[in-house]
Amino acid sequence: QQKVQQSPESLSVPEGGMASLNCTSSDRNFQYFWWYRQHSGEGPKALMSIFSDGDKKEGRFTAHLNKASLHVSLHIRDSQPSDSALYFCAASEGTGYQNFYFGKGTSLTVIP
Amino acid sequence: AQTIHQWPVAEIKAVGSPLSLGCTIKGKSSPNLYWYWQATGGTLQQLFYSITVGQVESVVQLNLSASRPKDDQFILSTEKLLLSHSGFYLCAWSPNWGSSAETLYFGSGTRLTVL
Numbered sequence: 001q002q003k004v005q006q007s008p009e010s011l012s013v014p015e016g017g018m019a020s021l022n023c024t025s026s027d028r029n030f031q032y033f034w035w036y037r038q039h040s041g042e043g044p045k046a047l048m049s050i051f052s053d054g055d056k057k058e059g060r061f062t063a064h065l066n067k068a069s070l071h072v073s074l075h076i077r078d079s080q081p082s083d084s085a086l087y088f089c090a091a092s093e094g095t096g097y098q099n100f101y102f103g104k105g106t107s108l109t110v111i112p
Numbered sequence: 113a114q115t116i117h118q119w120p121v122a123e124i125k126a127v128g129s130p131l132s133l134g135c136t137i138k139g140k141s142s143p144n145l146y147w148y149w150q151a152t153g154g155t156l157q158q159l160f161y162s163i164t165v166g167q168v169e170s171v172v173q174l175n176l177s178a179s180r181p182k183d184d185q186f187i188l189s190t191e192k193l194l195l196s197h198s199g200f201y202l203c204a205w206s207p208n209w210g211s212s213a214e215t216l217y218f219g220s221g222t223r224l225t226v227l
Contacts, residue, residue: 032213043202043218044156051213088156094213099171100146102156 003027004091006103014111019079021106023089025070030091030101033065033072038086038105047074047087051094079110114139118203118219125193125226133188133222135203143205145186146216147178150200162186163208198226 005024013019023033032051036044050056050063050072057063062075072091076083089103118135125131137143147159160178162168168178175194179187186203203219 034215036218041221041223043204043221046215046217049213049215086153090216092213099161100158100216104155105153107153 002104003030003101004089004103006087006089006106008106009104010107010109012109012111013079015079015081017079017110019076019083019108019110021074021076021087021089021108023072023074023091023103025072025091025101027091027101028070029093030070031067032092032094033063034090034100035061035063035072035074036088036090036102037083038088040085044088076108079108081110081112084108084110114205114217116203116205116217116219118201118222120222121220122223123225125224127195127226128192131188131190131193131197131224133201133203133224135186135219137184137186137205140184140205140207142183142208144208145180146204146206147186147188148202148204148218149174150202150221152199156202160188193226195226198224200224 007022034049035047037047038044048058050065055064060077064073086105088105090100092100115138145162148156158171162180176190201222204216206216207214
């Protein structure tokens, strides 16, 4: 059973547009969430973490966490072709050794 | 700054042949180390983790084994490859502070093709 679900599976946005990615967890023990980005042929790179309810903004990227509904979202403002990649949501309980659970990913294509 | 190096970058191997993949983490003492497997375009499946030298825990059974011979080195191996072993293998590390959530950092991966 997948503990972290992501939607949509794929997404296309025009250059300069807004991309919105969603992630929902089924495990209320999860307290810590991350967004990772993976370009083709490379390892995933951490974009941002979010541990508290509300918004967290880093440049063009804004993450939102609602722990009550176990929902995390990522919004990419002014999308660029270089943002085209596979985006993963990850969650953990965050105590001691950490078992990270990843979603299946959202493939984002930014159309020039 | 911490760096993680994986080797080799890619491998093409025959079914039934042995395999050894490795990674080295520099600039961080006593990290947690992980091996992940990823099918093409797929999710990340954790295979093994290690919190100290000589100690490795298996998360899933895939006819693979892992070892941590040094604090900064993590090895993934098997004596007999299967077709299902094809994929992208990623080594990762996180700080071993034990008291709060820490980010997982990935290497650049090894692309394995089993024929």
